Amino acid sequence: MMIPSERREKSTMWKRKELKKNARRSIRQNYWRMVSVCFLIALLTASYPLATAFLGVHPLSHIDTISNLHQTFETETTSQILEETATRLFHNTDIENLYQNPSATYTNLLVDLYADSTSTFFAVLKIFNTFLDEHFDFIVFILGISAILAFLYRIFVNNILIIGEKRFFLESKNYKDTRISKIFFLYKLHYIRRPAFTMFFRSLYQFLWNFTVIGGIYKHYEYWMIPYILAENPRISKKNAFFLSRQLSNHNKKKLLLLDLSFLGWKMLSLLSLGLVDFLYVNPYMATCKAELYLTLRRNYVLSRSPGYEYLDDSYLEHIPSEDELLISKALYDDSEGPYTQTSYFAPDQYPVFLFSVQPPFSAVRSPVNPVRKYDLWSCIFLFHAFSIFGWIVENLIHLLKTGEFSFDGAVFFPWAPMYGIFGILLLLFMKKLIPKPELVFFLNFAVYTLIEYLASWILELGYSLKVTAYSDYLFTLNEHTYIGGSAVFALLGCAFLYYLAPKWTEAFSHLKKNIRIVLCILLSLIFLGFVFKISLPYIW
Structure with a gap:
């Protein structure tokens, strides 16, 4: 024995x-x-x-x-x-x-x-x-x-x-x-x-x-x-x-x-x-x-x-409940009036969170984000500015982590990083049908961003003598105009924008009254165009 x-x-x-x-x-x-x-x-x-x-x-x-x-x-x-x-x-x-x-x-x-x-x-x-x-x-x-x-x-x-x-x-x-x-x-x-x-x-x-x-x-x-x-x-x-x-x-x-x-x-x-x-x-x-x-x-x-x-009490890590088991468990759970009773969301290919040993407060439970949704004109304008400002914040946070200080180099449209906004809108316009295929979306994000950054950097350097990106000391660059590692980061950020940020931000934006939404978009656009005009004016004259 x-x-x-x-x-x-x-x-x-x-x-x-x-x-x-x-x-x-x-x-x-x-x-x-x-x-x-x-x-x-x-x-x-x-x-x-x-x-x-x-x-x-x-x-x-x-x-x-x-x-x-x-x-x-x-x-x-x-x-x-x-x-x-x-x-x-x-x-x-x-x-x-x-x-x-x-x-x-x-x-x-x-x-x-x-x-x-x-x-x-x-x-x-x-x-x-x-x-x-x-x-x-x-x-x-x-x-x-x-x-x-x-x-x-x-x-x-x-x-x-x-x-x-x-x-x-x-x-x-x-x-x-x-x-x-x-x-x-x-x-x-x-x-x-x-x-x-x-x-x-x-x-x-x-x-x-x-x-x-x-x-x-x-x-x-x-x-x-x-x-x-x-x-x-x-x-x-x-x-x-x-x-x-x-x-x-x-x-x-x-x-x-x-x-x-x-x-x-x-x-x-x-x-x-x-x-x-x-x-x-x-x-x-x-x-x-x-x-x-x-x-x-x-x-x-x-x-x-x-x-x-x-x-070690989480048996559902090993035992995948059948559809019948899930339906019965969900019915019993609804009778107990737990926090997930307020949502109709139910996904067999995901862990049954309503059966986890720790339950969230009611205020923390939200319906899942739906990336397949329509975006009207004002939503697109708002998302351009939101993602541009978000991109500027991300760039500065990364610089802060690396150097311990903020940097305004390359932020010629402070506080906008318009490359992010342009790329985000292109995603909404052309990637919507590909949302069920995240792998393909990532590769297309990578290719499109690399091309956009290369062309934008080349045009600004050639036409305005502005070098917005400084990749001369990086490995894996394309003629020092775009950085392959940065493109990979941006492709993942693009996926986050398409699948999560854009739907969430649009949902919050849609809760505002229509007049407020229009005024906000116009105000943000005028401020941004003011920066563009200020930068372009010396070259126009």
Whole structure:
């Protein structure tokens, strides 16, 4: 007879080849949504820093050639912060010579690729460097505020979105129509504090264990399951989340390490492509593999009735309810007058959210966005201005994250980025019939935006001597007029505009009275045309 400990050990057995095979099958079914989720997580949490090198929001996207990787980056990078700290602390010639050694260049490169210089830790290091330099001025105060904001962002945004990403990949295994917005599911549930608290201690313990190096690696795999456990059951306590993660990773840490090492070839290929392969395949592939692994381990753990298995209570991740089961469950749910009783929306290919263990408040439940809708003239005018202003904000936020300061360079139509508005209107006019085919929409977005930006940049430079885009220091450019990584970002933003932003903004706009809508459109158009006239006037005369 098998004793319980042997049964638990046997129940956690899994094969890497079978895991990857299942992951590849899942990717084929939901590829573009997975790419989009990893793209958003890369931008919002820096969980995939290598991918951002290709997307244009990482300092490594601003280098001339591979041979010039050692040149100074546009912003203060992670390796530069560490170098500055070491130099100020030790004032040692050997330290300075070490960082000037050519072999250190490539070590610094790897540090910059796989570390987040905007994290709380490096924000504190910047303050420390300033104190060592005895600059006790307003800059120190600003850096202190930045560190506090970075700390709060890490707790209440970064960690929550990481849980949301895990939830997306867990659901997309069996539910083909899992929405990208699933990464925000905890915000929709208005259930933040307990998961944020647990993730904070996970980060804190991991940070402290990292000082022991070996202990840091060991604890990395011991804590590895915590975001998945919280994605399945956000109500679980910190103590039970850590306990279950420890149990699930028991007898599996070495295999988890080997699983990570098996992706080394893909990572080297991504490094050579400066993040292109990471963006298009590696990140979704790795995330899907790890979600498959968690589902396998939690299934075996529940079947073995091991201690604490009752906290892994989301059976619908494994069991896909039939249409009859869903109809019966929905009827019973409606009788209980839950928050989803107010919506008639019901999708068999999506996870039955009305049966999830945590229910949102009534005010958070909305009917799904319908991208297939009509847009009248005034709606199109409003959307042109809305998306143009939205684009200007996005451009400046990206610049702020990269350099720590706002930039008005290239914003000649402040606060409009008309390229966004023009592109958005073209999408509404010509992509409407292709909405059921998001993959084709993405490729067309990519091609159309690349062509529009190239022509616009060429015309402004030739006719007005204005260089709105500065891509001379970027890799993957077309004659320095358009950046391929930027086109990929813009294609995803275009999809977001077509499928979500445009319908939502139009719905809000339509709630205004007709006279107010007309006046608002005319006012925005006059202000924008004023900027255009102001810029064109010197060239007309």
